[in-house]
Amino acid sequence: MQRPSANIAVCAAIAVVMAASAFGQDLSSPPPSYRFSSGSAALKIPVEVIANGLVFVRAKVNAHSGWFILDNGSQGFTVDRDFARKISLRSSGTAAASGGGAKAIEAGVVLDVQISLPGLDLTHRNLVVIELKALEPIIGHEVDGIIGSRLFDDFVVIVDYADRWVSVYLPKTYEPEEAGTVLPVRIDEHGFQYVDATIALPGVEPVAGSFLIDGGANTYAEIYKPFADAQHLPPAAMKLLNEPGSSTGGTTESREGRADRIGVGPYSIKEPPITFAQDTEGLMAARNYAGLIGAEFLERFTVVFDNSEKRVWLTPNRNYAQPAEYDASGLRIRAEGAGFHRFVVGRIVPESPAAEAGIEPGDVIESIDNSSVEKMTLSEMRSMFCRTNARYSAGILRGKRHLQVALRLRPLV
Secondary structure, three states: OOOOOOOOOOOOOOOOOHHHHHHHOOHHHHHHHOEOOOOOEEEEEEEEEEOEEEEEEEEEEOOOOEEEEOOOOOOEEEHHHHHHHHHOOOOOOOEEEEOOOOOOEEEEEEEEEEEEEOEEEEEEEEEEEEEOOHHHHOOOOOOOOOEOOHHHHHHHEEEEEOOEEEEEEEEHHOOOOOOOOEEOOOOOOOOOOOEEEEEOOOOOEEEEEEEEEOOOOOOEEEEEEEHHHHOOOOOOOOOOOOOOEEEEEEOOOOOEEEEEEEOOOOOOEEEEEEEEEOOOHHHHHOOOOOOEEEEHOOOEEEEEHHHHHEEEEEEOHHHHHHOOOOOOEEEEEEEEOOHOOOEEEHHHOOOOOHOOOOOOOOOOOOOOOOOOOOOOOOOHHHHHHHOOOOHHHHEEEEEEEEEEEEEEEOOOO
């Protein structure tokens, strides 16, 4: 994804928490282990960074290759149900699970598999099987599984968002570089990391709290409803948009606006979009922490996750000082078809430039300024629609009719 990025509005938060029994090791199988191809680290594994900070790595399950999201905010290792069927994985039981929404997740468990990243084999591991393909049109990328918190439990993981690589070290062999800032974190029973952060909002005193660090939530920050209610947020003067979201746990409800600032340690992002979750059930209604710091914040840094020492390192990258931009079109688009190059309008924000241009849900965007979009990615299109005050001529397909509309962007929050 190219900076500056668009907030994609339909947040693909993919936090998953499984019942502890789902990860119980089969007593008849060997304990979990690992093998590095060389030495005690797997260095600079190439990744893709798209959809506002989601990190995709090419990984293998029992030698079968697929695209996996690297997500410290998702428990264990997860595989898509269709992918599991395709590579003939057999479930050995079921487990209870919950995601971002209130909907319970039907999950299976596969025992004793090998998960391989370039340079690292994770052997005798258990997988949770759930439905992930519904996230693909929202993200614009294949989703075959999630490499979750178990990787972060056992290793030091470095994510370089700007240069798009990940390195994995044994904790005892990792030597921190002097650059960057070390921040203490709290580690919960799921291996999730929590950091202290401060969020300044228009017209009120800044609020501080403990926030989940969630690389699988493509947002700058999200404040959960129990904390927001306790702090009497959002403030009345804040301009907000209603934005339904998508998660492994079903539809989530939220409102989005602009904060004045997000601060973590010595680092501060000015005027970032921020989400106020409206859910009263599920993970997005947690009461034991304030909310989450998401991938849009993290992608401005090289991040070192070191659970063994209960710390993270943040080193600003070349995107740190970029303006925090937000969609200025009112278009909420999903990507379909081969390669995710068919762009379908799913929703229109009321009284937005898209609504004024006469674009309707179900329209297919075929061209922008007379250039075909057939090779464009969803992230690239969303980035174009962040350019405040830009003007575009959009070619759309409505049923069998080809139409041309004028789109004049302006700030929505």
